[in-house]
Amino acid sequence: xxxxxxxxxxxxxxxxxxxxxxxxxxxxxxxxxxxxxxxxxxxxxxxxxxxxxxxxxxxxxxxxxxxxxxxxxxxxxxxxxxxxxxxxxxxxxxxxxxxxxxxxxxxxxxxxxxxxxxxxxxxxxxxxxxxxxxxxxxxxxxxxxxxxxxxxxxxxxxxxxxxxxxxxxxxxxxxxxxxxxxxxxxxxxxxxxxxxxxxxxxxxxxxxxxxxxxxxxxxxxxxxxxxxxxxxxx
Numbered sequence: 378x379x380x381x382x383x384x385x386x387x388x389x390x391x392x393x394x395x396x397x398x399x400x401x402x403x404x405x406x407x408x409x410x411x412x413x414x415x416x417x418x419x420x421x422x423x424x425x426x427x428x429x430x431x432x433x434x435x436x437x438x439x440x441x442x443x444x445x446x447x448x449x450x451x452x453x454x455x456x457x458x459x460x461x462x463x464x465x466x467x468x469x470x471x472x473x474x475x476x477x478x479x480x481x482x483x484x485x486x487x488x489x490x491x492x493x494x495x496x497x498x499x500x501x502x503x504x505x506x507x508x509x510x511x512x513x514x515x516x517x518x519x520x521x522x523x524x525x526x527x528x529x530x531x532x533x534x535x536x537x538x539x540x541x542x543x544x545x546x547x548x549x550x551x552x553x554x555x556x557x558x559x560x561x562x563x564x565x566x567x568x569x570x571x572x573x574x575x576x577x578x579x580x581x582x583x584x585x586x587x588x589x590x591x592x593x594x595x596x597x598x599x600x601x602x603x604x605x606x607x608x609x610x611x
Contacts, residue, residue, distance in 0.1 A: 395426060395433050402426075403438065406445040420446065420453040427485065428461065428477045439485040448495045455501035458482075462508035471512035478505060479512070479519050486523060496528025499560060503527070503534050506556065513545040517552045521559040529562050532576040539583050546583075550591040557583075558599040567609045577610035 395402070402422070409416045423442055426433050434442075443451055458478050462470045482502065486492075493499075502525060506516035527534050538546055538553065546553045557580075562570070567577065584603055588595045595601075 395430060399433070403434075403442065406442045409446060409450060416446075416450055417453045420450050421457045424454050424457040424461070427481050428458075436484045439481070440487055443485065444487045444489075444492075448492075448498065451492065451495060452497040452501060455498045455505065459501050459505040459508060462505050465508075467510045470508055470510040474505075474509040474512040474516055478509075479515060482523065483519055488524070490524075493524045494526045494528070496526075496531045499525040499527045500531075500533055500537075503556065503560060504537060507537065507543045507545055510545065513549050514552045517549075517556045517559075521555060525560060526562070527560050527576075529566065529570045529576065532561075534560060535577060535579045535583055539579050539586070546587065547590050550587045550594050551597075553587055554594050554597065554599050554603065557603055561603070561606060564602070564606050564609050567606055577607065580607040580610065 405412065405419060409419065412419060423439070427439050443454065446454070458481075462473055462478060465473045499520075502520055506513060506520055509516040535557070537543065538557070561577070561580075580603065584600065584607060588600075
C-alpha cells in the first residue's frame with residue numbers, strides 16, 4: 378500500500394502499464410482506508426482507465442470498484458468526470474459525454490438507492506451535465522433515468538444552475554426543468570425537513586429565469602411541481 382500511495386501522487390496510465398498493474402489496481406479498492414488522502418488519486422485513475430482505455434476494465438469491474446469506495450470516493454470520481462468535460466470545452470465536451478462519460482455512468486455506476494442519493498456525488502454529476510454543451514439533453518436523460526438525487530441541505534445544484542456561465546440552462550429550458558424535477562427533493566420531503574433549506578432558496582428565481590426564456594415550460598407538470606417545492610422551502 379505504501380508503494381501505491383507513492384505512485385498515486387503522480388499517477389499516469391497507458392494500456393501497456395495498466396496491463397502490468399491491473400490486478401494490484403483492483404485489489405487497492407479493498408484497502409482504500411490505508412491509502413488515506415491518496416484515495417482521491419485512485420479515484421481519478423479509475424476514471425482515467427474507464428474513459429481513456431477502452432476495454433481495460435469490464436463494466437462489472439468498474440462497478441465493483443465504485444461500490445467499494447465510500448461516498449467521498451464516489452464524489453471524487455464524479456468531480457473528475459465534471460472537470461474533464463469542463464476542460465474539453467464546448468467543441469469537444471458533447472462528444473466526450475456521448476461517447477465516454479454518459480455510457481460510463483449508464484453502464485457502470487452502482488444502482489443502490491443509498492449511493493444514488495449521495496448529494497455531493499449527484500452535485501458533481503449535475504455539474505458534468507451542465508458542462509456537456511450540446512449533449513446537455515442527453516446528459517439529463519442519463520441522470521434522470523439512473524435515479525440520482527441530491528441532498529436537502531448540502532446541494533449546490535440550484536446555485537450552479539443559476540450561474541449565467543452555464544448557457545445550457547437558457548438553451549435547453551425544458552431539459553433544465555426535467556433535471557431539477559428529478560434530482561431535487563419532493564414537496565413532502567421539503568415540508569418534513571427541519572430548519573431552513575438554504576440549498577433551495579434560489580429555486581424560485583431560477584424558475585423565473587427559465588420561464589422568461591420559454592414561457593411554455595411553465596405549463597408543464599414538472600414546472601408546477603417545482604414552484605410548489607420553492608414555496609414549501611420558504
